[in-house]
Amino acid sequence: MTTHAGSDPELQAARRRTFAVISHPDAGKSTLTEALALHARAITSAGAVHGKGDRRGVVSDWMDMEKERGISITSAALQFDYNGTVINLVDTPGHADFSEDTFRVLSAVDSAVMLLDAAKGLEPQTLKLFEVCRQRGLPVITFINKWDRPGLDALALCDQLSERIGLQPMPVTWPVGIAGEFAGVRDCRDSTFVPFRRSVGGADEADPEVLPDSAAEAAHGDDWTTARDESELLAESGGAFELDSYLGGTATPVLFGSAVSNFGTRHLLDLLVDVAPAAGPRDDVDGHPRPLADPFSAFVFKVQTGMDPVHRDQVAFARVCSGVFQRGLIASHGTTGRPFSTKYAAQVFGQQRSTVETAFPGDVVALVNARALHVGDTLYEGRPPVRFPELPKFAPTQFAAVRPADLGRYKQFRKGVEQLDQEGVVQVFTSDARGPVPVFGAVGSLQFEVATHRLEHEFSSPVRLDHLPYSLAQLLVDPEQRNLIRPVGRCEVVQRSDGVDIALFNDEWTVRSIRREHPEVQLEPLMGSGQ
Ligand code: G4P
Numbered sequence: 001m002t003t004h005a006g007s008d009p010e011l012q013a014a015r016r017r018t019f020a021v022i023s024h025p026d027a028g029k030s031t032l033t034e035a036l037a038l039h040a041r042a043i044t045s046a047g048a049v050h051g052k053g054d055r056r057g058v059v060s061d062w063m064d065m066e067k068e069r070g071i072s073i074t075s076a077a078l079q080f081d082y083n084g085t086v087i088n089l090v091d092t093p094g095h096a097d098f099s100e101d102t103f104r105v106l107s108a109v110d111s112a113v114m115l116l117d118a119a120k121g122l123e124p125q126t127l128k129l130f131e132v133c134r135q136r137g138l139p140v141i142t143f144i145n146k147w148d149r150p151g152l153d154a155l156a157l158c159d160q161l162s163e164r165i166g167l168q169p170m171p172v173t174w175p176v177g178i179a180g181e182f183a184g185v186r187d188c189r190d191s192t193f194v195p196f197r198r199s200v201g202g203a204d205e206a207d208p209e210v211l212p213d214s215a216a217e218a219a220h221g222d223d224w225t226t227a228r229d230e231s232e233l234l235a236e237s238g239g240a241f242e243l244d245s246y247l248g249g250t251a252t253p254v255l256f257g258s259a260v261s262n263f264g265t266r267h268l269l270d271l272l273v274d275v276a277p278a279a280g281p282r283d284d285v286d287g288h289p290r291p292l293a294d295p296f297s298a299f300v301f302k303v304q305t306g307m308d309p310v311h312r313d314q315v316a317f318a319r320v321c322s323g324v325f326q327r328g329l330i331a332s333h334g335t336t337g338r339p340f341s342t343k344y345a346a347q348v349f350g351q352q353r354s355t356v357e358t359a360f361p362g363d364v365v366a367l368v369n370a371r372a373l374h375v376g377d378t379l380y381e382g383r384p385p386v387r388f389p390e391l392p393k394f395a396p397t398q399f400a401a402v403r404p405a406d407l408g409r410y411k412q413f414r415k416g417v418e419q420l421d422q423e424g425v426v427q428v429f430t431s432d433a434r435g436p437v438p439v440f441g442a443v444g445s446l447q448f449e450v451a452t453h454r455l456e457h458e459f460s461s462p463v464r465l466d467h468l469p470y471s472l473a474q475l476l477v478d479p480e481q482r483n484l485i486r487p488v489g490r491c492e493v494v495q496r497s498d499g500v501d502i503a504l505f506n507d508e509w510t511v512r513s514i515r516r517e518h519p520e521v522q523l524e525p526l527m528g529s530g531q
Contacts, residue, residue, distance in 0.1 A: 118151030279362025334378030396441030
């Protein structure tokens with residue numbers, strides 16, 4: 001993409017919007033992704049990103065597993081140009097069991113779009129992901145989807161935002177006609193009316209019709225005046241658009257639409273361009289923002305293997321934080337200090353890849369065959385070395401001891417376990433007491449399924465899982481206190497692969513009784529545990 005911004009990283013960063021869509025499964029995330037890309041004319045037919053059913057091509061064994069279950073485990077980073085702004089949409093896995101993965105993706109974006117199903121409102125997975133956005137300080141735009149079919153009342157949906165998550169809704173568009181009898185939206189900024197058009201396959205590229213207030217009133221009478229009254233009432237009661245409240249995370253602009261009809265997506269893109277934060281400087285591990293104009297730096301937020309079934313290659317997704325990325329540059333690898341060649345850099349777009357020659361802050365680069373890279377690693381050019389903060393690990397809630405079904409394949413088993421740990425598919429724990437038998441920790445049971453499936457099919461090492469009775473994990477601050485955590489069966493201490501001691505407990509009651517017996521024991525909650 002060539003513009004006047006040339007290769008100036010600051011100018012290029014300023015025209016980038018890097019965001020993720022958070023939603024409950026089935027709210028329409030894949031459909032919205034396709035509609036957005038289509039709108040920007042990035043793809044020619046809906047379904048090219050990662051649609052469901054027949055639209056999805058077979059990519060790998062475990063993607064077969066996704067297909068069977070109709071879930072999306074893999075992430076894609078989608079880049080397209082929209083009227084001179086570069087939109088980077090980083091996809092998140094839809095299933096709650098992969099919330100740790102989603103968290104990592106959210107560490108690589110500058111804002112989020114919260115997608116709600118008009119008939120369901122705020123659903124559990126959305127709430128969980130929203131909390132992550134809040135922790136990360138990400139500003140959130142809300143898109144209320146599926147207005148083309150019966151759903152909840154617009155004001156009731158907005159009340160959910162303020163009452164359940166404390167976010168002030170700021171209507172940017174407002175539906176005319178109840179859900180299911182959708183006439184279009186009122187643009188609250190200038191009180192114009194955009195009539196609802198259902199475009200075949202969402203492929204409408206024509207400029208939408210925009211009518212003045214008077215014409216809308218003549219055509220839609222009460223529906224129009226109700227829409228005007230409701231949205232004005234909300235604006236007057238604290239919901240008038242304020243950029244600072246959005247950026248500060250206390251309020252959310254709200255849009256209504258229908259992703260499947262590609263209606264409302266233009267409003268969303270325009271709003272992202274107008275108000276969403278551009279790629280900004282990122283804090284390093286010491287809390288110092290690394291200037292955008294400094295030499296190239298990036299951090300790896302996701303590692304994935306087996307995206308290409310023929311090559312079984314490993315792809316590391318890195319977000320560029322400063323400088324200019326030129327394919328082929330030799331960066332330093334923060335963890336080992338070793339040089340890392342970026343010769344095989346790509347953009348992964350759904351199931352397509354294209355070579356990336358240049359990238360700027362805010363962009364996501366897929367580094368192919370990057371076996372040395374792990375989640376959380378930093379890459380940088382020049383001196384002094386750069387380290388971005390590590391990505392926190394979630395508190396697993398399910399645990400299982402893992403043994404190879406065939407001891408003759410022990411080497412493959414070890415290799416596979418190490419790989420899964422590095423990718424963050426599961427967390428891997430060991431302990432002296434358990435010797436060579438590792439323990440897998442997961443937030444959701446699908447993680448175990450992916451792990452066992454991959455060990456069997458990628459590493460030819462079928463495994464046996466023995467589920468352990470633990471449901472709670474806490475950090476044990478002082479390793480000297482290990483012997484206080486007993487008896488095994490109700491609790492035990494294991495070591496995470498980064499060397500940290502983690503205490504596993506059956507339940508809250510066990511934690512309390514240990515604290516009572518040994519008030520000196522130092523335990524700390526882990527991320528995402530809700531403890
Ligand atoms: P997800 O990625 O969030 O899981 O959701 P996805 O886009 O797959 O959408 C879930 C279902 O909701 C799909 O129907 C999709 O067509 C439908 N959908 C998405 N947006 C809208 C909308 O604006 N209006 C209506 N009425 N439906 C919408 P499906 O029957 O499960 O799949 P498909 O056969 O249509 O692909």
